Amino acid sequence: MKVPYFIPWITQKDKRAVVNVLSNRWLTGGPIVNKFEEKISKFINSKFASAVGSATHALHLSVRSLGIGPGDEVIVPTFTFAATANVVSYTGAVPILADVDSGTFNILPSEIKKRISKRTRAIIVVHYGGQSCDMREIISICKDRGLCLIEDCAHSLGATYAGKKCGSMGESGCFSFYPTKIITTGEGGMVTTNNKKVYRSVQLLKSHGMSIHPAEREVKAKWKYDIIDLGYNYRMDEIRASLGVSQFERITEINKRRIRIAKKYDEKLEKIKGISVPMTKPDRNHIYHLYTIKIENDYHLTRDELFQKLHKKGIGTSVQYYPLHLMSYNKKKYHNKISQFPNSNKLKDTVLSLPIYPTMTENQVDYVVTNLQNL
Numbered sequence: 001m002k003v004p005y006f007i008p009w010i011t012q013k014d015k016r017a018v019v020n021v022l023s024n025r026w027l028t029g030g031p032i033v034n035k036f037e038e039k040i041s042k043f044i045n046s047k048f049a050s051a052v053g054s055a056t057h058a059l060h061l062s063v064r065s066l067g068i069g070p071g072d073e074v075i076v077p078t079f080t081f082a083a084t085a086n087v088v089s090y091t092g093a094v095p096i097l098a099d100v101d102s103g104t105f106n107i108l109p110s111e112i113k114k115r116i117s118k119r120t121r122a123i124i125v126v127h128y129g130g131q132s133c134d135m136r137e138i139i140s141i142c143k144d145r146g147l148c149l150i151e152d153c154a155h156s157l158g159a160t161y162a163g164k165k166c167g168s169m170g171e172s173g174c175f176s177f178y179p180t181k182i183i184t185t186g187e188g189g190m191v192t193t194n195n196k197k198v199y200r201s202v203q204l205l206k207s208h209g210m211s212i213h214p215a216e217r218e219v220k221a222k223w224k225y226d227i228i229d230l231g232y233n234y235r236m237d238e239i240r241a242s243l244g245v246s247q248f249e250r251i252t253e254i255n256k257r258r259i260r261i262a263k264k265y266d267e268k269l270e271k272i273k274g275i276s277v278p279m280t281k282p283d284r285n286h287i288y289h290l291y292t293i294k295i296e297n298d299y300h301l302t303r304d305e306l307f308q309k310l311h312k313k314g315i316g317t318s319v320q321y322y323p324l325h326l327m328s329y330n331k332k333k334y335h336n337k338i339s340q341f342p343n344s345n346k347l348k349d350t351v352l353s354l355p356i357y358p359t360m361t362e363n364q365v366d367y368v369v370t371n372l373q374n375l
């Protein structure tokens with residue numbers, strides 16, 4: 001049996017949606033992008049949504065739209081993907097890394113407080129694996145210190161905290177539609193926001209800073225446009241949006257299936273000595289974009305030995321994350337003290353994300369569990 005780390009769930013209907021859109025004339029900046037944005041903003045309960053080419057684009061435009069730049073600092077977790085911190089560096093500001101909770105892998109409010117300086121302008125939180133951070137405490141820190149909050153929701157489309165969707169609680173929420181994610185458009189992303197200024201800025205910057213888009217110019221019979229700011233081409237096209245709209249129709253089912261698989265893993269893995277299953281916290285729902293276990297000292301293999309042995313059995317796993325403060329680029333550029341991140345330093349050797357995807361069968365879950373038991 002083979003159990004890959006992930007399989008995107010692409011139906012016949014998804015394929016038809018993509019093929020059908022190819023008959024349209026405007027393959028970008030058309031009605032399907034608008035439809036995708038409307039659906040996501042309604043789901044998240046945010047006033048606005050703007051589709052972009054990736055979560056990296058969404059994060060970069062969020063940081064830019066808040067006016068962050070040289071001389072500023074933004075606090076981000078060290079236990080995340082490179083993009084969360086890189087987007088801060090793109091603007092000339094400095095990402096200040098903070099340690100995470102060793103149970104949920106989410107940024108610790110106490111570590112955020114330690115990293116705040118006169119230069120701090122914002123915090124980017126990552127809702128790791130599909131479970132919300134401690135938003136009550138983090139929002140309160142932001143209010144007390146006058147900081148902006150950006151939510152990196154790459155893992156958390158549909159996750160909630162105290163009844164509120166991730167992506168509706170900060171200045172902006174930044175979603176990813178990469179193939180491993182909750183829904184996919186190949187590459188793709190979305191900014192959600194309740195802040196009209198941020199929305200307008202994202203709309204402007206994602207399309208070269210142009211005052212009026214080509215499709216709109218055609219409708220309005222206007223040829224003249226101005227370049228108002230230094231923008232980018234971070235747009236999503238109609239082809240990807242049509243896949244997104246079609247995938248999004250199944251969002252409830254997708255997350256239900258992920259939770260069902262996670263519960264099966266929980267039930268079976270809790271009995272294995274030396275394996276810790278993902279920690280869940282009250283007041284939030286975990287949608288299990290990742291199912292990340294910890295391989296403790298009393299397991300009979302190290303994490304790396306287990307990774308290799310599972311690979312030989314046809315089981316794909318992944319390590320999320322090797323912390324950013326240990327990556328060559330960050331070490332060279334920012335000189336973080338390694339001892340500031342005790343939890344992440346340990347997690348880097350113990351975490352292992354197991355396969356989880358909506359079409360995963362019970363037999364496949366059993367195969368993974370049996371191997372974890374008997375290897």
Ligand SMILES: Cc1ncc(COP(=O)(O)O)c(C=O)c1O
Pocket residue numbers: 053054055056057080081083084126152154155175176177178188189
């Ligand atoms: C936490 C986190 N943030 C940002 C990103 C970047 O997403 P994208 O590939 O859509 O740019 C990822 C991608 O894996 C991620 O895991």
